Amino acid sequence: MKSFLKTFFASFLALIIFSVLALVIGIWILSAVVQPDKPAIGQKAVLVLDLNKIYNEQEKENPIASITGDESGNSPGLYDVVRLLHYAKQDSTVKGLYIKAGSNMNGFGASEELRNAVLDFKQSRKFVIAYGETIDQKSYYVSTAANKIYCHPQGGIDWDGFSVTYLFMKGLLDKLGIEPQVFYAGKYKSATEPFRFTKMSEPSRLQTTDMLNDLYSILLKTTAAARNIDTATLHSLSVNGVIRSANDALNNKLVDGLKYDDEVKDEIINLLKLKNTDKINFTELNEYGAAVPYKKSGNGDKIALIYANGDIVGGKGDDEQIGSDKFVELIRKARLDNDVQAIVFRVNSPGGSSLASDAIWREITLAKKAKPVVVSMGDYAASGGYYISCNADSVFANAGTITGSIGVFSLLPNMQKLFNEKLGLTFDGVKTGPYADMGSVNRPLTETEKRFLQASVDSIYYTFKSRVAEGRKTNIDYVDSIAQGHVYTGERAIMLKLVDRTGTLQDAVECAARMAGTKNYWLKEYPEKKTFWQEITNADNFVESNSEKAIVKKIGAEQYQMLQRVKNVKELMQAPQARLPFDMNIY
Known part of the structure; x- marks a missing residue:
């Protein structure tokens, strides 16, 4: 009987694998053979x-x-x-x-x-x-x-105007017996506040108020011009709940x-x-x-357009992240390609790993020596996102771009109380040196270890400010006065000389073409579009994408974003971070 079952299940598994492979190969062959004609748009x-x-x-x-x-x-x-x-x-x-x-x-x-x-x-x-x-x-x-x-x-x-609400976890951590051990540089660097406080600090409240007021002002001025209503009247309609x-x-x-x-x-x-x-x-x-053929391709000079979208992480990252290995390789490829006359670097990122940010910054610096490099900022180009942007020849931002946040933090939880008092777990071991287990979550850091970690954060912060001073052609004292983790809109960042001008991605492309001395150009976009075979065989992305859609459908987009914030806490603990304070959802 054992032998029969073993043979049966082995055959059954082989049949499943064969069926899946047949389906994938069949779809691949079908896509190669049946090439649909371009759709006809029709009239009107x-x-x-x-x-x-x-x-x-x-x-x-x-x-x-x-x-x-x-x-x-x-x-x-x-x-x-x-x-x-x-x-x-x-x-x-x-x-x-x-x-x-x-x-x-x-x-x-x-x-x-x-x-x-x-x-x-x-x-x-x-x-x-x-x-x-x-x-x-x-x-x-x-x-x-x-x-x-x-x-x-x-x-x-x-x-009714804009509002933003932040989630604070300190009360939950206290109940669980988890002590967040926090190290940061910059009084506005409030990314760790959810773990330390139960409400916003005054510096955080100040910068968030300034940011919201800037965005609200853009809405009022735009509406006033379009609808021929003065901004005072529009503001009155909002504050009075009309x-x-x-x-x-x-x-x-x-x-x-x-x-x-x-x-x-x-x-x-x-x-x-x-x-x-x-x-x-x-x-x-x-x-x-x-x-329709809305993209120019293959004729004239080549300009590389590199999209850097998502959190900045070490390694290759996934399709929704800026992996340092992957993007160093992409920028280097464009730098070494003699046919590429200029590089446009589109950054849409709240930041992430400071080490990964520095690796990308280095490659941008090398590229700038070889050919013009122009940055275009999207919704966010903050903290690590600003780190990888600051050394370009020219930096464009939208008026409503969230940028700045020049600061660093590190976070390590002490879970000893949770383990000992809540779960009844204890730990013991041996080590060859006093710091061999530094960073273990089952015990608190010693005062010496805390000094080590704070010194590391301070050093990274100094390097960050130095990169900005070099890229923006100013001195480090000035950078320090506007840094401190402070978040700015693109409109305000221009006044502070963190950004060169407001403009769209198209404006940045046209600027890069002018700097390269060309009017006849086409764009080569990176990361390159995946082939049909790469897409269809990427089962992990397919499953993850559909699982995400199913969860969002069940619990709603806002609740899903909250779950994602909790999940991201783990990433914050892995290495020093140059990251935007909070995940800002403005309504």
Whole structure:
């Protein structure tokens, strides 16, 4: 019987493996043989900009979708959206743009890029209509670029101002018997405050207030110019809680009308001069991107565009991280390629490992000696994200970019009380020297060990400030006066000379071309797009992506982000960090 079962299960396992391999190979062969034609856009197309979608720095593509024809899982990158709208401006088949303005899932920097792209498209005199049932403030910010803004008669506009809420864990850690041993440099470096305090420190409250006020000011000034309402009136509407319904929004000129979905579509039909029975040719951006040649390729001089998106970590990292080994290799490849005339480094990162940041900084420094290097900052380029940006020839940021945060911290938990008193666990062992087990979580650090760790953090902080002083061509005393872990918006960072100018990624590309002395250029983008085979065989990413979607669907995006923050605590304990204080979700 044992022999039978052994043979049966071995055969069953072999059958499963064979079936999976057959499926993968079959899909691969099918994709190679069945190459779908470029989709036809048709006449009188209306492009759809859906603000509910997250437009990542690079395109997200579902490999199965290219076979099944279901493009809903695909999403163009942020810069792709910008280039698509620019191309559509001259495309006679595209007659207008429809903005789905519900909840904007993109950050302030990305929203600024999107809004500027809509303004550029509108120069073609094609119509732009924004519509949402209820429109949040970031969606409204983008929508102010439209010709008309409509909301549902029973919906409305969120016009209550911005807020940010931080999660503090000290009370939980106290109950568990976990003592956070914290070492930091910079009085505003508040990334460790959730472990030390139960509420914000005054320096943290001050910098967060300044940051929110800057972002709020951008919203007010933009809205004032677009809607012809002065900023004082707009601010009064917010602080007095005037906008409570769709009618309030209409009466105070924040929207152009209250309409149901069918009424908005009727207006678009009239603009297109169609019959009432005709169907509007709504075209998603990913479909449009598959149909038109919106990217220049292969002709003229080559400029490398390197996207650095996510937390900065040692090693190669994953697709959502900036792994130092991977990005050193990418920058070096562009540096040594004689055909590359300039490098544009797009940074969208809250920071991370200080050691990994320094490795990338070094390669940027070497590249700058060989050819022009221009940085474009996204939603975030803070702490480690600023570290890897500061030594470029020119640094661009959006007005709403979160940057600065020049500071360092290190965190090590002492879990002795948890182990001994809560769990009844004790530890014993031997060592060849007094510091051989330094960093063990089962005992507190000695005073000497604490001095070692603080000295290490202070040394890294000094190096960080030195890098900034060198890159920004100033002295270390000045850098120290504006550093201290302080977070700034891009607009304020220009005044402090941490950033050269406000501008989009396209502005940074054009600057790099000018510095390289070329007008005829094309972009080679890194990390390079994975092949179909690489995507389909990357089972781990496929499973992780679908698991994440399932969890978000069950518990909601905000709750999932909270879980991610708790998970990230482990990473904070691995090495000294140059990282943005908190994970900022601004509403």
